[in-house]
Amino acid sequence: MIRIENLNKSFEGNTVLNNITTEFQKGKTNLIIGRSGSGKTVLLKSIVGLHEIDNGSIYYDDRNFTTMKPSVRKKLRQEMGMVFQGGALFDSLTVAENVRFPLDMFTEQTPAEKARRVEFCLDRVNISREAHRLSPSEISGGMKKRVAIARAISLNPKYLFCDEPNSGLDPETSLLIDDLIHEITVEFNITTIINTHDMNSVMEIGEKILFISEGEMCWEGTKTEILYAENKKLQEFVFANPQYKQIRDLRREADTD
Numbered sequence: 528m529i530r531i532e533n534l535n536k537s538f539e540g541n542t543v544l545n546n547i548t549t550e551f552q553k554g555k556t557n558l559i560i561g562r563s564g565s566g567k568t569v570l571l572k573s574i575v576g577l578h579e580i581d582n583g584s585i586y587y588d589d590r591n592f593t594t595m596k597p598s599v600r601k602k603l604r605q606e607m608g609m610v611f612q613g614g615a616l617f618d619s620l621t622v623a624e625n626v627r628f629p630l631d632m633f634t635e636q637t638p639a640e641k642a643r644r645v646e647f648c649l650d651r652v653n654i655s656r657e658a659h660r661l662s663p664s665e666i667s668g669g670m671k672k673r674v675a676i677a678r679a680i681s682l683n684p685k686y687l688f689c690d691e692p693n694s695g696l697d698p699e700t701s702l703l704i705d706d707l708i709h710e711i712t713v714e715f716n717i718t719t720i721i722n723t724h725d726m727n728s729v730m731e732i733g734e735k736i737l738f739i740s741e742g743e744m745c746w747e748g749t750k751t752e753i754l755y756a757e758n759k760k761l762q763e764f765v766f767a768n769p770q771y772k773q774i775r776d777l778r779r780e781a782d783t784d
């Protein structure tokens with residue numbers, strides 16, 4: 528579980544996040560949504576400690592991340608897996624070496640143990656054995672995301688952060704990646720937080736959705752609650768697209784039958 532209390536963040540006097548208080552549950556896919564520039568990335572980076580916050584608190588389970596000594600923070604970072612936009616894989620390494628990288632950096636495992644863990648993670652995300660030897664530049668966008676997820680889970684994280692995991696993917700591949708992130712979250716009981724623009728993700732895996740508007744928390748709820756939400760800003764954002772408005776209306780009708 529990750530809990531945020533009264534978080535504020537500004538850059539040179541410009542407030543970007545204003546008094547955010549929320550909680551992200553373990554074993555659930557928690558989504559942060561909002562317009563471009565609303566503060567999603569700054570929030571995610573603040574949670575993982577890539578931005579220092581102005582004030583407020585961030586708790587990882589019962590551990591106060593904000594007041595933690597740098598050495599303790601560094602250790603906690605090893606419990607975090609991250610899937611960045613674009614995958615952030617090294618083209619100079621093979622797919623398998625990319626997944627082994629965190630194990631080389633942070634563990635004392637033997638080469639055989641590392642090889643077993645790499646195979647487990649790549650098998651888990653359905654990357655074929657033949658692809659283990661390829662470079663990330665030789666595989667598709669969807670496969671790159673899978674490899675990035677495999678690398679993110681290599682250290683068996685308690686917390687998983689994904690910044691726009693579907694960017695650049697076609698809708699079908701996006702659904703597969705969403706399903707994979709959701710399955711892994713449940714299977715390994717991870718607290719997962721995902722920044723997304725993708726309304727398909729909201730409708731499919733939004734077990735908790737936090738909607739931010741201009742740096743303020745505007746609404747939170749589940750993928751079912753969003754269908755009935757009265758919040759005007761949220762409705763304008765999510766249901767501006769006629770396709771989603773139609774889905775909402777159909778689901779509402781089905782619920783009343």
Ligand SMILES: Nc1ncnc2c1ncn2[C@@H]1O[C@H](COP(=O)(O)OP(=O)(O)OP(=O)(O)O)[C@@H](O)[C@H]1O
Pocket residue numbers: 538543561562563564565566567568569570
């Ligand atoms: N390092 C920084 N210095 C100054 N301002 C910043 C910095 N990073 C972000 N901002 C500002 O914070 C605001 C929120 O940006 P952020 O990247 O969090 O938006 P976002 O919701 O993630 O947008 P997008 O969906 O386009 O990625 C923007 O106005 C941005 O210009």
